[in-house]
Amino acid sequence: xxxxxxxxxxxxxxxxxxxxxxxxxxxxxxxxxxxxxxxxxxxxxxxxxxxxxxxxxxxxxxxxxxxxxxxxxxxxxxxxxxxxxxxxxxxxxxxxxxxxxxxxxxxxxxxxxxxxxxxxxxxxxxxxxxxxxxxxxxxxxxxxxxxxxxxxxxxxxxxxxxxxxxxxxxxxxxxxxxxxxxxxxxxxxxxxxxxxxxxxxxxxxxxxxxxxxxxxxxxxxxxxxxxxxxxxxxxxxxxxxxxxxxxxxxxxxxxxxxxxxxxxxxxxxxxxxxxxxxxxxxxxxxxxxxxxxxxxxxxxxxxxxxxxxxxxxxxxxxxxxxxxxxxxxxxxxxxxxxxxxxxxxxxxxxxxxxxxxxxxxxxxxxxxxxxxxxxxxxxxxxxxxxxxxxxxxxxxxxxxxxxxxxx
Amino acid sequence: xxxxxxxxxxxxxxxxxxxxxxxxxxxxxxxxxxxxxxxxxxxxxxxxxxxxxxxxxxxxxxxxxxxxxxxxxxxxxxxxxxxxxxxxxxxxxxxxxxxxxxxxxxxxxxxxxxxxxxxxxxxxxxxxxxxxxxxxxxxxxxxxxxxxxxxxxxxxxxxxxxxxxxxxxxxxxxxxxxxxxxxxxxxxxxxxxxxxxxxxxxxxxxxxxxxxxxxxxxxxxxxxxxxxxxxxxxxxxxxxxxxxxxxxxxxxxxxxxxxxxxxxxxxxxxxxxxxxxxxxxxxxxxxxxxxxxxxxxxxxxxxxxxxxxxxxxxxxxxxxxxxxxxxxxxxxxxxxxxxxxxxxxxxxxxxxxxxxxxxxxxxxxxxxxxxxxxxxxxxxxxxxxxxxxxxxxxxxxxxxxxxxxxxxxx
Numbered sequence: 182x183x184x185x186x187x188x189x190x191x192x193x194x195x196x197x198x199x200x201x202x203x204x205x206x207x208x209x210x211x212x213x214x215x216x217x218x219x220x221x222x223x224x225x226x227x228x229x230x231x232x233x234x235x236x237x238x239x240x241x242x243x244x245x246x247x248x249x250x251x252x253x254x255x256x257x258x259x260x261x262x263x264x265x266x267x268x269x270x271x272x273x274x275x276x277x278x279x280x281x282x283x284x285x286x287x288x289x290x291x292x293x294x295x296x297x298x299x300x301x302x303x304x305x306x307x308x309x310x311x312x313x314x315x316x317x318x319x320x321x322x323x324x325x326x327x328x329x330x331x332x333x334x335x336x337x338x339x340x341x342x343x344x345x346x347x348x349x350x351x352x353x354x355x356x357x358x359x360x361x362x363x364x365x366x367x368x369x370x371x372x373x374x375x376x377x378x379x380x381x382x383x384x385x386x387x388x389x390x391x392x393x394x395x396x397x398x399x400x401x402x403x404x405x406x407x408x409x410x411x412x413x414x415x416x417x418x419x420x421x422x423x424x425x426x427x428x429x430x431x432x433x434x435x436x437x438x439x440x441x442x443x444x445x446x447x448x449x450x451x452x453x454x455x456x457x458x459x460x461x462x463x464x465x466x467x468x469x470x471x472x473x474x475x476x477x478x479x480x481x482x483x484x485x486x487x488x489x490x491x492x493x494x495x496x497x498x499x500x501x502x503x504x505x506x507x508x509x510x511x512x513x514x515x516x517x518x519x520x521x522x523x524x525x526x527x528x529x530x531x532x533x534x535x536x537x538x539x540x541x542x543x544x545x546x547x548x549x550x551x552x553x554x555x556x557x558x559x560x561x562x563x564x565x566x567x568x569x570x571x572x573x574x575x576x577x578x579x580x581x582x583x584x585x586x587x588x
Numbered sequence: 589x590x591x592x593x594x595x596x597x598x599x600x601x602x603x604x605x606x607x608x609x610x611x612x613x614x615x616x617x618x619x620x621x622x623x624x625x626x627x628x629x630x631x632x633x634x635x636x637x638x639x640x641x642x643x644x645x646x647x648x649x650x651x652x653x654x655x656x657x658x659x660x661x662x663x664x665x666x667x668x669x670x671x672x673x674x675x676x677x678x679x680x681x682x683x684x685x686x687x688x689x690x691x692x693x694x695x696x697x698x699x700x701x702x703x704x705x706x707x708x709x710x711x712x713x714x715x716x717x718x719x720x721x722x723x724x725x726x727x728x729x730x731x732x733x734x735x736x737x738x739x740x741x742x743x744x745x746x747x748x749x750x751x752x753x754x755x756x757x758x759x760x761x762x763x764x765x766x767x768x769x770x771x772x773x774x775x776x777x778x779x780x781x782x783x784x785x786x787x788x789x790x791x792x793x794x795x796x797x798x799x800x801x802x803x804x805x806x807x808x809x810x811x812x813x814x815x816x817x818x819x820x821x822x823x824x825x826x827x828x829x830x831x832x833x834x835x836x837x838x839x840x841x842x843x844x845x846x847x848x849x850x851x852x853x854x855x856x857x858x859x860x861x862x863x864x865x866x867x868x869x870x871x872x873x874x875x876x877x878x879x880x881x882x883x884x885x886x887x888x889x890x891x892x893x894x895x896x897x898x899x900x901x902x903x904x905x906x907x908x909x910x911x912x913x914x915x916x917x918x919x920x921x922x923x924x925x926x927x928x929x930x931x932x933x934x935x936x937x938x939x940x941x942x943x944x945x946x947x948x949x950x951x952x953x954x955x956x957x958x959x960x961x962x963x964x965x966x967x968x969x970x971x972x973x974x975x976x977x978x979x980x981x982x983x984x985x986x987x988x989x990x991x992x993x994x995x996x997x998x
Contacts, residue, residue, distance in 0.1 A: 189779030189789065232849070234807065237814045247810035281987040285744045298957070305975035317955070320931035325908045327845070330832060331915030334783055334843045339833075340919040342757030343747065348833055349841050349917050352756045353745040355827075358996035359802040361761075361953075363767035364616075368954040368961075370774035371596035372923055375959055378599065383958035391934055391953040393827045394923055398758030399640055401935075402651045404920040405948040407643045411920070416734070416755050419639040424734060426743070426752045433820065435753055437738035505735035507626040507753050510818045513741045524797050525809060538809035543765075545721070545770030546789050 189546060190217025196279040197221060197256065198230040202329065202355060203389055204313060205252040205284035207362035212255035213542050213551045219566060220253065220557065221272055224588050225262045231559065237535045244558040250537045252554035257584030262588040263294050272296065274571050277304050281369060287314040287326045298384040307382035309372045329355035336393020341400050344415045359441035361392040422470035426507050427482045429490040435507035436490040438481060438497065445502055446470065452500040453484045491516060507516055527554040563587050593960040595621015600777065602685035603627055605659060608635065609795055610689040610717040611656035612766035617685065618659030620879060625677065626660040630996060632970030641766045658938060658949055663977050664967025664998060672997045673698050674784040678982045685773050689717040692727045704789045713776040713788040715769045721794035724796040731795060736761030742800030748823040761799040768798040830884040833917065834892055840900035844891055845913035849877055866893040902942045936963040966996055974998055
């Protein structure tokens with residue numbers, strides 16, 4: 182037996198100044214892939230996400246909220262008070278031992294600490310630094326701030342969906358917090374590839390709102406090339422019919438069904454015991470079905486309404502029709518045939534009563550899920566990082582605690 | 589004249605065999621400077637026939653193709669023909685990344701599975717995007733973007749409570765799958781560069797799992813485990829309670845994030861409402877976080893009154909000047925004319941010689957200090973680079989190419 186291969190980013194170290202959600206979700210990917218991510222935080226300037234989010238019981242603690250723990254697996258936490266010169270010195274020492282530095286502060290926070298790109302490059306010439314605030318690091322709105330619910334609106338993800346005449350509610354809040362990280366990881370890995378080939382590090386400026394605009398598909402071209410703003414499509418698609426969420430038995434239960442070609446249409450008609458419908462001229466071709474889509478949707482809904490969403494899914498899939506439950510959280514955690522086992526994992530430490538549920542990374546490497554370790558308690562790794570990585574003596578470490586530099 | 593600056597992935601070659609779910613992965617690799625070879629069947633694939641279309645084009649030109657295949661090179665090859673599959677194996681032997689979205693087992697049946705390709709090119713990173721992953725009881729179920737959004741939990745939470753769940757716009761389940769695949773592939777590439785054995789990896793992405801990442805549902809799983817609550821569609825409600833969306837005087841919409849918790853921000857907010865003359869119903873009591881959580885209606889009424897008095901643009905800038913998280917609800921026209929995006933040179937003006945036009949496309953969402961990023965070339969014509977690529981990469985000469993063309997392989 183040979184040893185299992187090391188994780189892909191084993192040996193990479195990240196000095197991680199991220200806070201809130203989009204940033205930590207980015208460095209979580211790196212940590213899950215094997216990088217040593219050192220989260221640098223402080224009681225003097227709390228990562229507010231430690232305060233904001235569901236707790237197992239009230240009042241809860243900085244270490245137990247669900248959102249924090251969902252985006253910080255596999256990291257180490259060091260608390261350094263960057264309001265003190267010594268705290269900044271120690272943070273720079275961590276940078277000197279790192280390959281990547283990350284932050285998502287709006288404005289010049291890192292510069293004011295003396296840790297802008299040029300300053301850090303002087304310490305570690307091939308450092309890769311990522312700054313990913315909402316608006317990026319240049320432009321007239323560079324100081325403007327938002328959470329993910331504002332970013333999706335700015336980025337066009339509220340107006341490109343929904344039913345006509347309804348308020349532009351858009352996609353679930355915080356979508357950008359969970360999509361921007363994959364742009365950021367890709368950019369970081371491209372920069373790391375470049376560094377491995379050339380020895381050259383660099384600065385990466387990523388605007389979270391631009392990553393939302395990059396997810397609008399053909400929306401931008403429809404305006405720049407055709408000169409019009411596409412209508413929100415509801416649950417329909419231009420080259421499918423039927424296509425939508427159909428009501429099922431039970432409260433707020435829905436099944437999505439999508440039919441693209443005539444063979445799938447005939448398969449659907451047979452599956453729902455209405456084979457004659459396949460010969461109905463109102464629905465014979467995609468163009469016919471699009472023309473009579475309201476009638477079509479009413480017919481399908483008449484069949485789905487008294488049936489269970491999962492039974493519909495399994496029946497239609499077995500007949501070659503694309504269908505699936507509109508899953509709520511209980512579906513995802515219990516009823517789905519594979520998400521509860523393959524995607525979710527419960528993380529519990531021996532010394533804690535509470536278990537955290539989180540997701541695995543959606544990419545498997547060589548058939549295996551990446552191993553997960555629960556997110557760090559505040560300052561959990563202070564001593565091992567400062568006396569280990571930075572080589573301070575135990576006495577020096579204790580003095581830093583007394584001086585509230587390690588805080 | 590110096591050469592134009594190269595992207596960070598200069599020197600990296602990717603074979604893009606993906607269908608709709610994975611097209612965005614190859615587009616990002618192209619933005620980042622990789623040579624991305626789009627492999628399609630002779631005559632071009634179905635992506636080229638997908639709506640929406642360029643107005644007035646005949647035969648219709650797919651904007652879907654122009655957007656998602658921008659920056660790629662085009663090669664046509666019948667991978668179902670043994671000679672085509674053999675040629676593709678030779679190309680994979682000189683490539684770094686492979687991306688496909690074929691059904692589980694389909695590429696293996698064509699002799700194009702990972703195990704075989706990795707023998708000739710151990711450094712290959714082979715990424716597959718499938719609806720439910722390569723393993724598991726649902727592996728043979730089919731899905732499009734709608735089903736991916738539905739079964740990932742991404743769809744259930746969108747929309748007004750009284751409406752059916754809303755599918756996200758512009759195929760977000762596909763986008764999340766492509767993002768997961770391209771980021772993981774690049775993780776594997778970066779790891780390979782540091783591995784003395786320079787070994788690649790096989791990457792397996794499930795659309796369902798990737799899309800499920802993009803919700804709060806994975807954190808919400810704890811709400812279910814701890815408190816047995818199931819989140820529902822909240823419509824216009826804000827995360828911390830109250831309302832998030834308001835109509836402005838000019839009919840446009842704006843979002844407000846009401847400051848929660850202690851700190852000065854809610855005070856900034858009350859000052860604004862008072863100066864605007866819409867805070868009659870509000871008192872100092874609202875500075876207390878717990879009080880305002882329980883009495884949010886008068887605050888919401890005051891914001892609604894404020895918004896009704898002003899245009900969106902003015903509210904946006906005034907709110908941000910006051911350090912409040914106020915953001916416009918933009919449409920694509922707003923974005924194309926947006927000062928911030930323009931100042932950052934976000935859009936890519938790409939000449940499309942066959943159309944005789946330059947079209948503006950979404951550009952790269954990242955700027956690098958030492959390397960370039962972005963889209964420079966239009967989506968390729970079907971097979972536009974077949975001859976050049978086969979000649980330069982594998983020395984397939986003209987006589988051989990002519991034979992393969994006669995047999996319908998190219």
